[in-house]
Amino acid sequence: xxxxxxxxxxxxxxxxxxxxxxxxxxxxxxxxxxxxxxxxxxxxxxxxxxxxxxxxxxxxxxxxxxxxxxxxxxxxxxxxxxxxxxxxxxxxxxxxxxxxxxxxxxxxxxxxxxxxxxxxxxxxxxxxxxxxxxxxxxxxxxxxxxxxxxxxxxxxxxxxxxxxxxxxxxxxxxxxxxxxx
Numbered sequence: 802x803x804x805x806x807x808x809x810x811x812x813x814x815x816x817x818x819x820x821x822x823x824x825x826x827x828x829x830x831x832x833x834x835x836x837x838x839x840x841x842x843x844x845x846x847x848x849x850x851x852x853x854x855x856x857x858x859x860x861x862x863x864x865x866x867x868x869x870x871x872x873x874x875x876x877x878x879x880x881x882x883x884x885x886x887x888x889x890x891x892x893x894x895x896x897x898x899x900x901x902x903x904x905x906x907x908x909x910x911x912x913x914x915x916x917x918x919x920x921x922x923x924x925x926x927x928x929x930x931x932x933x934x935x936x937x938x939x940x941x942x943x944x945x946x947x948x949x950x951x952x953x954x955x956x957x958x959x960x961x962x963x964x965x966x967x968x969x970x971x972x973x974x975x976x977x978x979x980x981x982x
Contacts, residue, residue, distance in 0.1 A: 831874075885914060907933045910930075927958065952981055956978040959972075
């Protein structure tokens with residue numbers, strides 16, 4: 802990245818790789834500066850990419866994932882809110898012609914929204930989490946490796962809403978989804 806001249810059209814790929822490496826090192830070694838640097842680098846990656854660029858949705862997703870990791874480590878709710886914003890951007894910019902990536906990004910968004918509900922208690926977050934998780938599972942065929950994982954996540958969030966609202970509809974849906982998983 803340091804050797805790449807300003808304006809180089811491939812700089813976003815180098816920044817993305819550096820950001821991912823810093824995030825992985827943080828996850829393995831816990832060096833707090835690494836996650837901050839990863840977020841900074843991944844934010845630059847998103848900023849460099851023009852709207853409509855084919856890797857921009859993945860870059861939003863990577864930035865959101867790094868923010869979510871920092872939230873889990875430091876507990877700063879602003880990191881989680883920012884992660885949700887970028888997960889939304891990842892979903893919004895992903896083509897419907899790419900159901901696998903769209904499913905993964907919807908799942909990430911749903912889990913982050915569920916986490917936000919756990920910390921702030923806003924019912925909209927839980928409802929939106931369920932909506933994103935339903936959509937993510939609907940995009941995957943039953944033979945997909947990820948389908949049981951996605952269904953399990955959806956079932957857990959439906960059970961969470963049952964715990965909160967005591968809705969028999971939610972616990973019935975949770976049992977159905979988890980049985981299918």
